[in-house]
Amino acid sequence: MQEDPTVFLNDYRPYPFALDRVRLSFTLAPRGTVVRSDLSFTPREQGADLALDGGEGLRLKRLAIDGREIATGDYTREGEALVIAGAALPDGAFTLSAEVEIDPADNTAFEGLYLSGGIFCTQCEAQGFRHITFYPDRPDVMSVFEVEILSDKPVLLSNGNPAETVAGRAVWSDPWPKPAYLFALVAGDLRAVSGTFTTMSGRAVDLNVWVRPGDEDRAGFALTSLVKSMEWDERVYGREYDLDVFNIVAVDDFNMGAMENKGLNIFNSKLVLASPETATDADYERIEGVIAHEYFHNWTGNRITCRDWFQLCLKEGLTVFRDQQFTSDLRSAPVKRIEDVQALRTRQFREDAGPLAHPPRPDRYQEINNFYTATVYEKGAEVIGMLKRLVGDDGYRDALDLYFDRHDGDAATIEDWLKVFEDATGRDLSQFSRWYTDAGTPQVTMTETWTDGALTLSFTQKTDPTPGQLVKPPRVIPIAVGLIGPNGDEVRPTEVLEMTEAEQSFTFDGLGARPVVSALRGFSAPIILERDLDTETRAFLLAHDTDPFARWEAGRGLALRALSAAAMGEEDENADAFIDAIGRLIAEDDTDAAFRALCLRLPGEEEIATRLAAAGQIPDPDAIHAARERLSLRLAVTHEALLAGIFDAMETPGDYSPDADGAGRRSLRLAALGLLTRVDGGLRAQALEREAGNMTERMGALAVLVSLGQADEALARLRADFGDNRLVMDKWFTVQPMAAPPADAVRIARTLSEDAAFDWTNPNRFRALIGGLSANHAGFHAADGSGYDFVADWLIRMDGKNPQIAARMSTAFETWNRYDADRQQKARAALEQIAAVTGLSRNMAEMVGRMLS
Numbered sequence: 001m002q003e004d005p006t007v008f009l010n011d012y013r014p015y016p017f018a019l020d021r022v023r024l025s026f027t028l029a030p031r032g033t034v035v036r037s038d039l040s041f042t043p044r045e046q047g048a049d050l051a052l053d054g055g056e057g058l059r060l061k062r063l064a065i066d067g068r069e070i071a072t073g074d075y076t077r078e079g080e081a082l083v084i085a086g087a088a089l090p091d092g093a094f095t096l097s098a099e100v101e102i103d104p105a106d107n108t109a110f111e112g113l114y115l116s117g118g119i120f121c122t123q124c125e126a127q128g129f130r131h132i133t134f135y136p137d138r139p140d141v142m143s144v145f146e147v148e149i150l151s152d153k154p155v156l157l158s159n160g161n162p163a164e165t166v167a168g169r170a171v172w173s174d175p176w177p178k179p180a181y182l183f184a185l186v187a188g189d190l191r192a193v194s195g196t197f198t199t200m201s202g203r204a205v206d207l208n209v210w211v212r213p214g215d216e217d218r219a220g221f222a223l224t225s226l227v228k229s230m231e232w233d234e235r236v237y238g239r240e241y242d243l244d245v246f247n248i249v250a251v252d253d254f255n256m257g258a259m260e261n262k263g264l265n266i267f268n269s270k271l272v273l274a275s276p277e278t279a280t281d282a283d284y285e286r287i288e289g290v291i292a293h294e295y296f297h298n299w300t301g302n303r304i305t306c307r308d309w310f311q312l313c314l315k316e317g318l319t320v321f322r323d324q325q326f327t328s329d330l331r332s333a334p335v336k337r338i339e340d341v342q343a344l345r346t347r348q349f350r351e352d353a354g355p356l357a358h359p360p361r362p363d364r365y366q367e368i369n370n371f372y373t374a375t376v377y378e379k380g381a382e383v384i385g386m387l388k389r390l391v392g393d394d395g396y397r398d399a400l401d402l403y404f405d406r407h408d409g410d411a412a413t414i415e416d417w418l419k420v421f422e423d424a425t426g427r428d429l430s431q432f433s434r435w436y437t438d439a440g441t442p443q444v445t446m447t448e449t450w451t452d453g454a455l456t457l458s459f460t461q462k463t464d465p466t467p468g469q470l471v472k473p474p475r476v477i478p479i480a481v482g483l484i485g486p487n488g489d490e491v492r493p494t495e496v497l498e499m500t501e502a503e504q505s506f507t508f509d510g511l512g513a514r515p516v517v518s519a520l521r522g523f524s525a526p527i528i529l530e531r532d533l534d535t536e537t538r539a540f541l542l543a544h545d546t547d548p549f550a551r552w553e554a555g556r557g558l559a560l561r562a563l564s565a566a567a568m569g570e571e572d573e574n575a576d577a578f579i580d581a582i583g584r585l586i587a588e589d590d591t592d593a594a595f596r597a598l599c600l601r602l603p604g605e606e607e608i609a610t611r612l613a614a615a616g617q618i619p620d621p622d623a624i625h626a627a628r629e630r631l632s633l634r635l636a637v638t639h640e641a642l643l644a645g646i647f648d649a650m651e652t653p654g655d656y657s658p659d660a661d662g663a664g665r666r667s668l669r670l671a672a673l674g675l676l677t678r679v680d681g682g683l684r685a686q687a688l689e690r691e692a693g694n695m696t697e698r699m700g701a702l703a704v705l706v707s708l709g710q711a712d713e714a715l716a717r718l719r720a721d722f723g724d725n726r727l728v729m730d731k732w733f734t735v736q737p738m739a740a741p742p743a744d745a746v747r748i749a750r751t752l753s754e755d756a757a758f759d760w761t762n763p764n765r766f767r768a769l770i771g772g773l774s775a776n777h778a779g780f781h782a783a784d785g786s787g788y789d790f791v792a793d794w795l796i797r798m799d800g801k802n803p804q805i806a807a808r809m810s811t812a813f814e815t816w817n818r819y820d821a822d823r824q825q826k827a828r829a830a831l832e833q834i835a836a837v838t839g840l841s842r843n844m845a846e847m848v849g850r851m852l853s
């Protein structure tokens with residue numbers, strides 16, 4: 001029988017030793033890298049055993065205490081642990097020295113030390129360091145590090161400041177105590193694009209973005225983004241950088257987006273390299289945001305880290321919140337807010353409504369890598385947004401100052417975090433803390449009554465049961481509301497109503513005429529708000545709401561209602577109202593192009609399915625696809641002339657720049673193109689694909705051509721131009737299954753999987769193809785189950801190489817039980833096929849187990 005690998009929050013115990021100092025020496029070789037370590041411990045409890053993490057992949061050559069080799073009988077190695085009996089340890093402080101040998105070239109899981117295109121690099125979050133050497137691999141064990149690297153690679157990097165560098169040897173010293181998950185090492189033939197930054201106290205910091213030779217001309221944007229991030233964190237949070245150098249390295253094989261290792265961030269190359277010909281506007285925005293995210297972790301994550309992995313959202317929710325603020329400040333705040341809400345609804349609401357639902361601060365896990373989720377990250381950020389709304393901007397600033405003061409150098413908890421808000425503002429946050437401990441998206445309904453100049457808003461809240469949590473007490477929900485008079489003027493500015501009960505009413509007195517309520521302004525809480533609004537009032541809000549989010553939401557409401565009704569085979573008056581109102585809105589030349597583009601783009605099929613399921617209906621992927629196609633056609637036919645005018649007017653003038661303005665214009669142009677295609681037979685897309693001077697328009701046009709089945713030549717052209725550019729070829733692999741007509745998607749994906757360029761062990765390439773198909777809602781959920789079978793086969797194959805990637809991609813199935821019985825039966829069979837594999841990873845076993853339970 002396999003032991004149950006579940007880890008519980010309640011079982012947390014402090015580590016019984018302090019780790020005062022770490023010295024590491026690496027002699028690098030693809031096979032047979034030798035790692036020597038000296039770990040200086042001081043016992044905190046008399047007689048405690050010394051338990052170190054470290055699995056079978058570590059070939060132990062030598063183990064000594066204070067220079068004396070330990071007898072094999074004095075320690076045990078079991079599974080992923082090495083334990084030295086307390087009786088074999090000295091009474092006071094001691095140094096444990098070990099020598100182990102590892103094989104980076106065999107490391108296909110990309111956890112620990114591995115090779116990417118000849119570059120030695122590391123990934124240690126969450127538990128990768130235990131694949132490098134024996135160590136107390138937990139975030140609350142923090143230490144200063146000195147690292148020696150011996151290698152013939154020209155560039156040798158680690159955390160902290162450089163201490164000595166000669167050919168073949170480098171020593172790095174990191175004065176800031178850190179947990180092992182922030183350790184990093186890089187050795188390779190790399191070139192730097194460099195700059196300097198002078199901090200607010202006048203210290204000069206060397207900045208380097210390290211890339212492969214030949215990629216230097218695509219690294220400038222990342223460097224500029226880093227400088228902007230450093231400036232912003234000083235200006236807005238008063239946080240200064242604390243080392244002499246800041247290094248960023250781009251590698252091609254990386255399981256996630258990027259990693260905040262102290263002073264040595266390692267990035268997936270797709271989040272560093274950009275040029276107008278190879279990267280889209282969305283890529284640029286993402287690079288800027290992720291560079292900022294990793295940089296911001298230096299304070300929220302590194303200087304203050306997590307006590308244990310259950311507290312992951314302490315660093316991730318806060319750092320996402322900070323990177324969202326940064327992007328809002330640099331670009332357009334309303335547009336960023338709408339984009340974030342869209343992403344939350346598409347990814348997190350879907351997670352919260354299915355078998356993988358979990359709270360932002362879970363209380364158990366089998367494999368922590370399965371909890372780097374939209375709930376921990378994006379909902380974690382929303383929870384902080386709510387806190388800020390409740391305590392106000394000044395309260396937030398005071399609380400954050402106190403957090404940095406009180407907890408600098410700590411491994412902290414969510415309780416510590418809430419306590420600083422309580423102490424700084426005097427608020428009781430015990431009810432608020434449910435946002436961290438309870439899973440599920442609250443559904444709130446709002447009704448209105450109007451009598452004698454008084455408007456009463458009545459709310460009810462309920463949250464459906466989620467796995468392991470059947471009863472959900474009411475939460476504090478900040479609901480931002482404004483009132484708009486019949487002539488479109490705002491009669492009451494935004495006010496935050498604090499809902500704390502299951503049912504609650506709020507009254508606005510002294511009103512002349514009955515106003516229209518603009519509710520949940522700025523998406524003030526991550527909830528589903530249901531209100532019985534007639535079509536005219538929604539159209540009125542779309543025309544007049546002064547809150548940009550609520551304005552966009554009014555149009556969204558019309559579109560979603562029209563599409564949901566059509567997908568269920570019903571007619572709906574919202575469609576006419578939407579088409580009408582959207583025509584007026586996109587004609588507003590003085591309204592931000594990016595905002596108009598967001599209003600013009602119809603909700604995605606996934607979002608429509610999530611909405612239908614939340615309303616208790618069974619989504620039919622084919623009917624949803626057809627409904628969306630029909631509404632697009634009607635929009636195009638009705639507004640053809642207007643859309644054609646926009647398409648021409650939004651041409652990129654002169655040189656391409658990835659700024660918010662230019663990106664917004666291109667976004668509107670491409671939204672118009674997507675509709676016009678339905679009436680021009682693809683003529684504009686054909687021309688744009690050939691003439692576009694930037695990748696945004698080229699890819700936009702290509703996606704349209706793929707959806708029309710007219711893309712053969714364009715795809716061949718892209719491959720001819722960029723066959724040797726991995727990042728562009730990833731796009732080539734994604735766009736085909738993603739934009740294909742659903743009936744062709746699986747066949748196309750299958751053919752692509754046989755292409756010589758489908759290097760599936762590369763995480764980006766695998767994600768491109770499998771993620772591309774999963775994003776084609778009706779394609780992946782093909783009624784014959786072929787999408788499920790295809791993806792399941794690949795997940796099984798990938799699990800043998802890289803369990804993290806396989807487990808992450810398995811979330812394609814997380815909504816399986818909301819579809820019809822036939823699809824459910826086919827999806828279940830695919831999941832059971834995965835579950836039956838012998839030697840399945842813990843990652844995958846947990847995911848499939850939760851999805852099937």
Ligand code: 0A1
Nearest residue numbers: 123125126255256258259260
């Ligand atoms: N902390 C990083 C994300 C990250 C997490 C895990 C990784 O490997 C399993 C890699 C990166 C961030 O939030 O950016």
Ligand code: ZN
Nearest residue numbers: 293297316319
């Ligand atoms: Zn992060």
